[in-house]
Structure formats: C-alpha cells, structure tokens
Amino acid sequence: MIIHVRIDEETCTACGICEETCPEVFEVSDMAAVKEDADFNDFEDEIKEAAEECPSEAIEVEED
Numbered sequence: 616m617i618i619h620v621r622i623d624e625e626t627c628t629a630c631g632i633c634e635e636t637c638p639e640v641f642e643v644s645d646m647a648a649v650k651e652d653a654d655f656n657d658f659e660d661e662i663k664e665a666a667e668e669c670p671s672e673a674i675e676v677e678e679d
Contacts, residue, residue: 617655619677620662622647627673636668637661647673 624646633641640653640662655662666674
C-alpha cells in the first residue's frame with residue numbers, strides 16, 4: 616500500500632511522463648506535482664509505473 620508520493624523538485628525536469636502515465640495523481644506545469652486529493656490506493660500500479668519511467672528518478676514512493 617502506498618502511503619506517500621513525493622517529487623524531488625531539484626531533479627524533476629517537468630517532462631510530463633508522470634502526468635501522461637497517471638493524470639489522476641500527477642500534474643505538470645512549471646514543475647511536476649502530486650495532486651492533493653489523489654487516491655494512491657486506486658492508482659498504485661500507475662504510480663509505480665510513473666516512478667519507474669521517470670527519466671530523472673524524481674518520484675519517490677513510500678509504501679507501508
């Protein structure tokens with residue numbers, strides 16, 4: 616179960632892959648961000664996929 620998702624602002628390049636992979640959780644403008652009302656449990660597979668595909672490895676996923 617995912618309990619926290621964070622994007623490292625120093626390494627994020629705002630490429631948009633996370634938003635393309637899981638727009639229910641991620642949004643990109645100047646920087647990628649995790650939506651405040653995102654339900655991690657409903658999109659666990661997509662969140663993990665976005666983290667794996669992130670070219671700068673900026674997505675950190677904390678699981679319980």
